[in-house]
Amino acid sequence: MIIVLKPKTTKAQINHIVKKIAGFKLRAQVSKGKERTIIAVIGDERVLSTVPVEAFPGVEKVMTVLKPYKLASKDFRKETSVINLGLGVKIGGNNIAMIAGPCSVESREQLLATAKAVKAAGANVLRGGAFKPRTSPYAFQGMAEEGLKILAEAREMYKMPVVTEVLDTRHVELVNKYADCFQIGARNMQNFELLKEVGKMNKPVLLKRGLMSTVKEWLMSAEYILANGNMNVILCERGIRTFETETRNTLDLSAIPLVKTLSHLPVVSDPSHGTGKKPLIYPMALASVAAGADGVLIEVHPKPETALSDGDQSLLPVEYKKLVDDARKVAKAIGRTL
Amino acid sequence: MIIVLKPKTTKAQINHIVKKIAGFKLRAQVSKGKERTIIAVIGDERVLSTVPVEAFPGVEKVMTVLKPYKLASKDFRKETSVINLGLGVKIGGNNIAMIAGPCSVESREQLLATAKAVKAAGANVLRGGAFKPRTSPYAFQGMAEEGLKILAEAREMYKMPVVTEVLDTRHVELVNKYADCFQIGARNMQNFELLKEVGKMNKPVLLKRGLMSTVKEWLMSAEYILANGNMNVILCERGIRTFETETRNTLDLSAIPLVKTLSHLPVVSDPSHGTGKKPLIYPMALASVAAGADGVLIEVHPKPETALSDGDQSLLPVEYKKLVDDARKVAKAIGRTL
Amino acid sequence: MIIVLKPKTTKAQINHIVKKIAGFKLRAQVSKGKERTIIAVIGDERVLSTVPVEAFPGVEKVMTVLKPYKLASKDFRKETSVINLGLGVKIGGNNIAMIAGPCSVESREQLLATAKAVKAAGANVLRGGAFKPRTSPYAFQGMAEEGLKILAEAREMYKMPVVTEVLDTRHVELVNKYADCFQIGARNMQNFELLKEVGKMNKPVLLKRGLMSTVKEWLMSAEYILANGNMNVILCERGIRTFETETRNTLDLSAIPLVKTLSHLPVVSDPSHGTGKKPLIYPMALASVAAGADGVLIEVHPKPETALSDGDQSLLPVEYKKLVDDARKVAKAIGRTL
Amino acid sequence: MIIVLKPKTTKAQINHIVKKIAGFKLRAQVSKGKERTIIAVIGDERVLSTVPVEAFPGVEKVMTVLKPYKLASKDFRKETSVINLGLGVKIGGNNIAMIAGPCSVESREQLLATAKAVKAAGANVLRGGAFKPRTSPYAFQGMAEEGLKILAEAREMYKMPVVTEVLDTRHVELVNKYADCFQIGARNMQNFELLKEVGKMNKPVLLKRGLMSTVKEWLMSAEYILANGNMNVILCERGIRTFETETRNTLDLSAIPLVKTLSHLPVVSDPSHGTGKKPLIYPMALASVAAGADGVLIEVHPKPETALSDGDQSLLPVEYKKLVDDARKVAKAIGRTL
Numbered sequence A, B, C, D: 001m002i003i004v005l006k007p008k009t010t011k012a013q014i015n016h017i018v019k020k021i022a023g024f025k026l027r028a029q030v031s032k033g034k035e036r037t038i039i040a041v042i043g044d045e046r047v048l049s050t051v052p053v054e055a056f057p058g059v060e061k062v063m064t065v066l067k068p069y070k071l072a073s074k075d076f077r078k079e080t081s082v083i084n085l086g087l088g089v090k091i092g093g094n095n096i097a098m099i100a101g102p103c104s105v106e107s108r109e110q111l112l113a114t115a116k117a118v119k120a121a122g123a124n125v126l127r128g129g130a131f132k133p134r135t136s137p138y139a140f141q142g143m144a145e146e147g148l149k150i151l152a153e154a155r156e157m158y159k160m161p162v163v164t165e166v167l168d169t170r171h172v173e174l175v176n177k178y179a180d181c182f183q184i185g186a187r188n189m190q191n192f193e194l195l196k197e198v199g200k201m202n203k204p205v206l207l208k209r210g211l212m213s214t215v216k217e218w219l220m221s222a223e224y225i226l227a228n229g230n231m232n233v234i235l236c237e238r239g240i241r242t243f244e245t246e247t248r249n250t251l252d253l254s255a256i257p258l259v260k261t262l263s264h265l266p267v268v269s270d271p272s273h274g275t276g277k278k279p280l281i282y283p284m285a286l287a288s289v290a291a292g293a294d295g296v297l298i299e300v301h302p303k304p305e306t307a308l309s310d311g312d313q314s315l316l317p318v319e320y321k322k323l324v325d326d327a328r329k330v331a332k333a334i335g336r337t338l
Helices: A011-022 A108-121 A145-158 A169-178 A192-199 A215-227 A255-262 A271-275 A278-291 A317-333 B011-022 B108-121 B145-158 B169-178 B192-199 B215-227 B255-262 B271-275 B278-291 B317-333 C011-022 C108-121 C145-158 C169-178 C192-199 C215-227 C255-262 C271-275 C278-291 C317-333 D011-022 D108-121 D145-158 D169-178 D192-199 D215-227 D255-262 D271-275 D278-291 D317-333
Strands: A002-005 A027-032 A037-042 A059-063 A083-086 A089-091 A097-101 A125-127 A162-165 A181-184 A205-208 A233-237 A267-269 A295-299 B002-005 B027-032 B037-042 B059-063 B083-086 B089-091 B097-101 B125-127 B162-165 B181-184 B205-208 B233-237 B267-269 B295-299 C002-005 C027-032 C037-042 C059-063 C083-086 C089-091 C097-101 C125-127 C162-165 C181-184 C205-208 C233-237 C267-269 C295-299 D002-005 D027-032 D037-042 D059-063 D083-086 D089-091 D097-101 D125-127 D162-165 D181-184 D205-208 D233-237 D267-269 D295-299
Touching (some): A002 A011, A011 A027, A011 A037, A108 A125, A108 A145, A125 A295, A145 A169, A162 A169, A169 B169, A181 A192, A192 A215, A255 A278, A255 D278, A278 A295, A278 A317, B002 B011, B011 B037, B037 D037, B097 B317, B108 B317, B125 B145, B125 B295, B145 B169, B169 B192, B192 B215, B205 B215, B215 B233, B255 B267, B278 C255, B278 C278, B317 C317, C002 C011, C011 C027, C011 C037, C108 C125, C145 C162, C205 C215, C255 C267, C267 C278, C271 C278, C278 C295, C295 C317, D097 D108, D108 D317, D125 D295, D145 D162, D162 D169, D169 D181, D181 D192, D255 D278, D271 D278, D271 D295, D278 D317
Parallel strands (some): A097 A125, A097 A295, A162 A181, B181 B205, B267 B295, C097 C125, C162 C181, C205 C233, C233 C267, D125 D162, D233 D267
Antiparallel strands (some): A027 A037, B002 B037, B002 B059, C002 C059, D002 D037
């Protein structure tokens, strides 16, 4: 940590700060420049993360040297972690996972038909929401446990692991009974109580990036899960909120290679939510693969026009098939399989 | 709702859309322009809010005419709602509420000392967190029920109603036992399960704007609480996230008069979190009053340097006293009391 | 400047960096921590502003200690600079300037009528655009020199100094002939050639903040003008671009007190462009005064419905009169005049 | 255009609006709903673009149906325009252009060495700045005409067309003498006087997206050039400003396929400025190709450590060679050449 002092800090103020820092078993090294005096703190500055150093008299600003996350960091583990979803699917290795399904589970017929179609098209993980976080209290809120049962049935029938969202600490046990992987949605990325609960489980967690979360905050949320004992975290870039309104969100593909320089956790991309526009999903799925994503999550619905949520951005199975075929070519071009 | 069609939409596609709309007991009026054909939907378009109209073949874009919220809307109630917090404090009338206290309850001594000081300075509502949403899993997470008990004791001692944050659906009953007003924090503004739970309670809810939330989404989150039966919602602007990094957030004061044109709910301002910088709190508190805020929420700590959270932005009681005195002058200048 | 090194930097790399820094007559002080080695650069780090230190082998990140601007900084001058616009109007002192007029000069009649009305309502500076930066090439582009002549006539008639925008380096001389103060618009805040040209003039410059410019960049643009010899710069906050779409821009009022902690330059507020919504202008004008603005810039048009630009956000003279009267009360409440 | 009226609009107000619209030779069709009355304007609403319809008494909001640009629109031309840069290079066809060179021309030696190296690596267009828009007045501002001469020499020597930035209307003639393609930088995307001047030239213009600009505004800026007679516009996505600070900008790759649905203009990508981080350039270049970019612009410098601008993000020639080789494989995977 570097503490920059205000122009006219007194000797007494400097001594006070140095003493405070020593109290945390850290060493303070004072350097007087012509315009500003700085104090370099030597040692693990993370012990100061809960100390309001900027509130100390005489302090102008504080700059941190170390990253605030540890278990999520590349310093902790050099190679990308490989997360096992079961049924032969691993995320984080050379193979790129294809995760597909409807936004919501709407009926047994709809889900089984979609599962069959995406499997045939080349998907190896099934997604579908049973609990839905909807902006409007008047919108469809999901089929709850009944939806989970349908997902579990589809898994058995088509041998694909199932990813589904958990919204509430009170549902963690229930979702755990049926799913192979928890999804934490963008709006819950900083629902810390929920992160703690899935951190106490053994199952993989797909952690979506909040739509106004920095990469650092995203990794801190992963740290919550890791610090509670669950090392099976998969990150998912799904678009951030910007001033641009022609797309629903701005899919920040650069976050994928960026995360790979900072963390060992695998990262997948969600171009469906990331763009919210059908014609952009195919090119952005291919771009995700080229950017290094470990998986691609796509919404597919046999009849988008009747979907109870996000129908506007769902691909038809035949469109999804073309996407998988062409994404496979791009994967091959960069030396990966899909 | 206005449906704009793509340039070469067929007659069959138009008929299909018109029929679909009729199925919802709405009337579709087709207007053919030179470049585009549009369909105006006559009736309460909100019934289409769950229908993926953009996924219908031939549709280019969809524009809504009505606001998606009803109970939160000014159409529902013309005058500002006055919310009763008890102990004589009402928010939404001519008097401006002064809400103050530490970020976190850290000890009985700290809280009681702060309560006494802010009361003396002119505050009429006490705030303090017992459950803290912290970005880092390694940071102080709050005193939980013990903190709630201390808050309740301070209320009795200083006759100020107490506002405190609830983070998790599992804690709603507990917080309800001790507090006079629930606070829903910015990171939980779209934790819809939590909104439903506080919606089932009778107590006022202070709903902070999410740092990534539009005013429309904020009012939709209020709608969740109102639609569940609890009409006692107070909105709180606390800064949004922008590209500017010199301030912690960008306090969007224009949201205060804007909300007043859209909704009957009272709205308060939080310049402490909204700026995150001590020298900006005083001017932005005065500006909040001038902009029409129904209350001002300020963090005060007797010893900011030892605070366990947000010490950097806490005012000393003496600084808070000056803020209240000067805010009162501005209130008077615009014909209000404080 | 603090240089943070990558985990496995070699001794040779460190020596290379230290030597490089010494080459700029600065001293490098190496501190080895457990996780990272840092190099503190002692001396005026601004000489390194053009050196790509992050490209040096072994460097992880670079953090600057000093502010990149000098002449605009509060270190350069402690008190707020008072800028003289002529005709008795000074900006930056205890008195708050009221700048008003139409968005564009549309005709002699329109401008003279508006000038008369705003003068009567309490304005002391006249604004109006003769060169208009319009998003669409098909929109009204301004009356050019003819408009400037009308502005000059209004000045003589009503004894108010005139502020008008200059868009192009080729027009600087021309505008200089007629105006009392150049306006640099938000879209030209980083038109550095234009900044240099007005920097060579003697007249005051009203420098609007770019709609996606940080406060630091804004002060760097002011530095361009100051460094070219013109010390008469007035900053103008006019709203930044955020994700919120209910307002045209987000008026960042916190920038006003923030700038006052960083710079000696006076700063005015433009709630008309800052909100783009008529009902928000009055409350945000009052809030601007309470936040410490040295002036308030308002668009007034006698017939907003026929305005050739920005009519949607123009106040009627009678509305402006009420705004001035009430802003005066707020000014008095905080000890200033208007 | 759809005009939504306020709840209690009077008959007289409606008639007034209808009459006004008729005055522009447009037809107004009034539809009374239960909650709101709307007026649909039939005809080319663009004639209303300069009319402040929202300022008409009784109007709540205005929604446009047609796109504000015409010549830039896909309605104007269905296929992607192919822009000829000379020396056999065309942008917009099946072949993807590789544009490379240093940020600034610093010396004859540096530029010729870089040109030779990027040509050998597979680039077919040379870039380099002679006029530099720098945030700081104290930073290197470019070699001006001397730099242009060096660029022209490199073109002759290595047979690559040259792209270089023009900053000021006064330099358009000069740059025109030496360059094959004007570059309009991000900070000048809404320097409308400059757009008009390059619009009067015959040479291709590479128009960078402003870091604060929506796709709609970007296309409106292209419209300025097209409307002045120059149809040779190439768009360039170079990253937008968001809240994320780990990358210098957020490269909005989804803008590439989005523009292709809206416009016939070719679009290239600039991952060097778009990310500002060396390790992200290679993956984002590949992703750009996969997303459908018609060209990729990369900064290359033989000695990044000594570069006078943007050295931090420059690739070495050997790194660029690998990028070209692998981008070619991705191009092939999607059926294009490079």
